[in-house]
Amino acid sequence: MNNVEALIPKIGVITDIRIDTPDIKTFRVVTPDGEKPFEHRPGQCAMLSMPGVGEAMFSITSSPTNTEYMEFSIKKCGCVTEWLHQAEVGQQVTVRGPYGNPFPVDDAFRGKNMLFVAGGVGLAPLRSVINYCRHYRENYGTIDIVYGSRSKDDLLDYREIIEEWSKDEGVNVHLTIDREQEGWDGHVGFVPNYVKELGFSTDKTAILCGPPIMIKFTLDGLYSLGFEKTQIYTTLEMRMKCGIGKCGRCNVGSKYICKDGPVFRFDELDELPDEY
Amino acid sequence: MRKCSLDSLNAVFAKIAEAAELYLPVNCTDGSAAFSKWEEGKEWSNNLNTVKSPKEFFFPQTEDLVAFKTSGKNIEIIDTRKEREDFVVFGVRACDVKAFEVLDNVFLLKEPYDSYYTNRREHGVIISVACNRPADTCFCKTFGIDPADPQGDISVWKTADSLYWQANTERGAALLEKIADLTEDCDTAAVDAEKEKITKIMSKLPLANLTTEGWGAGKTQELFDSPIWAEMSEACLGCGTCTFVCPTCQCYDIKDFNTGKGVVRFRCWDSCMYSDFTKMSAGQPRLSQKERFRQRFMHKLVYYPENNNGLFSCVGCGRCVAKCPISMNIAKVMKKIGGKENE
Numbered sequence: 001m002n003n004v005e006a007l008i009p010k011i012g013v014i015t016d017i018r019i020d021t022p023d024i025k026t027f028r029v030v031t032p033d034g035e036k037p038f039e040h041r042p043g044q045c046a047m048l049s050m051p052g053v054g055e056a057m058f059s060i061t062s063s064p065t066n067t068e069y070m071e072f073s074i075k076k077c078g079c080v081t082e083w084l085h086q087a088e089v090g091q092q093v094t095v096r097g098p099y100g101n102p103f104p105v106d107d108a109f110r111g112k113n114m115l116f117v118a119g120g121v122g123l124a125p126l127r128s129v130i131n132y133c134r135h136y137r138e139n140y141g142t143i144d145i146v147y148g149s150r151s152k153d154d155l156l157d158y159r160e161i162i163e164e165w166s167k168d169e170g171v172n173v174h175l176t177i178d179r180e181q182e183g184w185d186g187h188v189g190f191v192p193n194y195v196k197e198l199g200f201s202t203d204k205t206a207i208l209c210g211p212p213i214m215i216k217f218t219l220d221g222l223y224s225l226g227f228e229k230t231q232i233y234t235t236l237e238m239r240m241k242c243g244i245g246k247c248g249r250c251n252v253g254s255k256y257i258c259k260d261g262p263v264f265r266f267d268e269l270d271e272l273p274d275e276y
Numbered sequence: 277m278r279k280c281s282l283d284s285l286n287a288v289f290a291k292i293a294e295a296a297e298l299y300l301p302v303n304c305t306d307g308s309a310a311f312s313k314w315e316e317g318k319e320w321s322n323n324l325n326t327v328k329s330p331k332e333f334f335f336p337q338t339e340d341l342v343a344f345k346t347s348g349k350n351i352e353i354i355d356t357r358k359e360r361e362d363f364v365v366f367g368v369r370a371c372d373v374k375a376f377e378v379l380d381n382v383f384l385l386k387e388p389y390d391s392y393y394t395n396r397r398e399h400g401v402i403i404s405v406a407c408n409r410p411a412d413t414c415f416c417k418t419f420g421i422d423p424a425d426p427q428g429d430i431s432v433w434k435t436a437d438s439l440y441w442q443a444n445t446e447r448g449a450a451l452l453e454k455i456a457d458l459t460e461d462c463d464t465a466a467v468d469a470e471k472e473k474i475t476k477i478m479s480k481l482p483l484a485n486l487t488t489e490g491w492g493a494g495k496t497q498e499l500f501d502s503p504i505w506a507e508m509s510e511a512c513l514g515c516g517t518c519t520f521v522c523p524t525c526q527c528y529d530i531k532d533f534n535t536g537k538g539v540v541r542f543r544c545w546d547s548c549m550y551s552d553f554t555k556m557s558a559g560q561p562r563l564s565q566k567e568r569f570r571q572r573f574m575h576k577l578v579y580y581p582e583n584n585n586g587l588f589s590c591v592g593c594g595r596c597v598a599k600c601p602i603s604m605n606i607a608k609v610m611k612k613i614g615g616k617e618n619e
Contacts (some may be wrong), residue, residue, distance in 0.1 A: 006388040007530070007543075008342045011351055033507070051344035051351060051539035052532050057308035092351040094344075097339035239556045241530045241546075245387050248527030249546070249553050251575060252561075253496055273500040273574075275561050 006244045007093035009049065012037055015069065018139055021154045024121055025085055026073045029095060037095045040064055041102030042129040043235055043263045047243050048072065049094045056080040057240040065071035065135040073124040073156055084145065099243040100262050103129050103233060112205040113141035117218050119191050119210025120149050123156045125235050126209050134168055144200065148176040148191040152184045174198060192217035203227045207233045229266035236262045236276050252276050278441045278452060278459035285439065286478040289314050293456050296362040299333065301326050324369045325411050329523030329595065332491040333365050334396040335379060345538045362398040369407045370426035371416040371591040375523035378589045380436065382526050401447050404428035408474050413481035413594030415607060421591060424474035433467045440467045483607055492612030500574065504613050509569035511602045516547035518596035524589045548572050573609045
């Protein structure tokens with residue numbers, strides 16, 4: 001019998017848990033031998049599970065350039081995520097992957113000025129790409145990051161953003177929160193409006209991830225600035241079980257989001273029926 | 277080609293069952309037929325149109341994938357897979373044989389391979405039987421399937437007094453070799469006559485003129501937004517019966533079961549007709565039964581062909597037509613949305 005079976009996971013150990021926001025934690029995962037579970041590309045996903053609780057798909061938030069471990073930023077919003085949020089360091093989980101197509105960081109993105117636009121936990125999948133671009137800094141032009149959340153307490157990776165990203169040369173971070181808040185002297189307003197206000201030039205490749213409503217209005221804003229669909233990317237979210245394009249639930253048109261996505265360019269999405 | 281008399285059928289089945297588990301359609305008390313393991317005294321049903329398709333021999337309704345033991349913070353993974361013993365499925369209709377091609381494209385031929393399905397395919401011999409008792413709900417011809425000329429490892433034709441056997445694969449030939457003492461060489465005259473008879477019966481079926489016109493790869497833009505989906509799905513109960521009796525439906529769920537001694541992760545058939553099929557914490561991409569209903573037919577008649585060189589993932593077996601509690605079915609959808617009634 002064929003001994004390779006994609007549906008059988010391997011063991012991972014949670015070695016660090018960072019509390020990012022009131023409902024988002026970032027979990028560091030290695031194998032029992034202390035190795036990174038497997039290699040991946042920016043934008044790819046992995047299945048995490050706790051036997052008896054369930055299995056769910058998460059984007060890998062750490063960059064492939066991190067050779068020591070894998071990180072997942074996870075918002076508490078269902079059975080598996082609630083269980084993970086009560087887990088402690090040293091807890092074993094199961095992990096399998098990587099799944100899906102990555103962002104084209106080594107071809108289409110190479111040499112480009114990059115614009116990342118994220119809302120809330122939508123930063124999680126982009127962090128892998130951002131840190132990849134920062135690592136191979138010479139391969140990319142300017143990097144702009146527009147990131148917004150409900151409040152300053154809901155900003156993911158805040159320490160990394162302030163202490164690392166903001167200090168990089170050629171990296172411009174634009175943070176915003178939805179409403180005025182004590183102790184916040186930064187920008188206030190929704191992400192799509194902020195993107196329009198910032199008025200980016202169209203020499204950039206844009207990557208969006210966030211709530212559907214943010215994506216919709218940010219897209220409108222980018223189009224009005226003169227951006228073409230062929231220079232805007234996103235990563236989709238659908239319910240998944242197998243991760244290998246067989247169980248059927250992430251099927252949209254002739255594509256399976258787990259296998260043919262989750263990364264899509266907006267002109268590619270035009271080919272799909274509007275059901276994601 | 278080999279033949280045996282119907283009188284010797286019991287001996288033939290006994291001989292096959294010596295070497296491998298043998299399954300065939302038998303009559304149920306309610307008049308329907310179901311695949312059952314053969315043993316002495318069990319009679320093969322004349323009714324090949326089983327309520328459930330033989331897909332479950334290769335893709336069972338539920339099956340264990342892997343098991344876990346947990347203690348404290350630790351997890352142990354137990355690979356529970358084992359080699360399937362050889363088995364034979366006798367009495368598979370041409371449409372149901374074709375359905376294995378549809379499933380093979382998903383589980384066997386596209387990486388990563390499904391080791392569970394592959395294991396069963398490697399150990400199963402399929403013996404088809406030419407279908408001379410089609411139901412009013414049958415429309416295999418629509419998909420280019422000839423019930424008089426079924427495929428599989430061995431093809432069998434039944435006449436008033438004899439069974440005719442033809443091996444199509446090495447595995448089939450090896451099995452025929454095992455029953456060589458009980459069969460004799462023959463020409464194809466009786467089979468040719470039987471084929472002609474079946475062709476005549478088929479041409480008289482109510483759905484004989486159903487075509488795939490208007491459907492197939494590349495039709496998404498044209499069909500997806502049709503207003504008729506809302507109308508046709510209105511009465512759909514979302515019961516999922518159509519997907520469970522379907523020989524080609526391949527969607528599955530993966531779930532954990534705590535046995536008290538450990539956790540078994542299993543998969544089971546699932547249905548795109550169910551609301552929680554796509555429900556996420558972040559939202560629901562298919563909000564109403566209209567979207568779910570549309571998904572089932574678009575997948576079979578447009579999306580699947582796009583990914584599989586034009587092959588439709590409906591074989592016209594008619595099970596969903598017969599079993600839908602509201603008498604909605606793929607034939608009506610094909611006529612109304614893609615076909616002539618739409619013009």
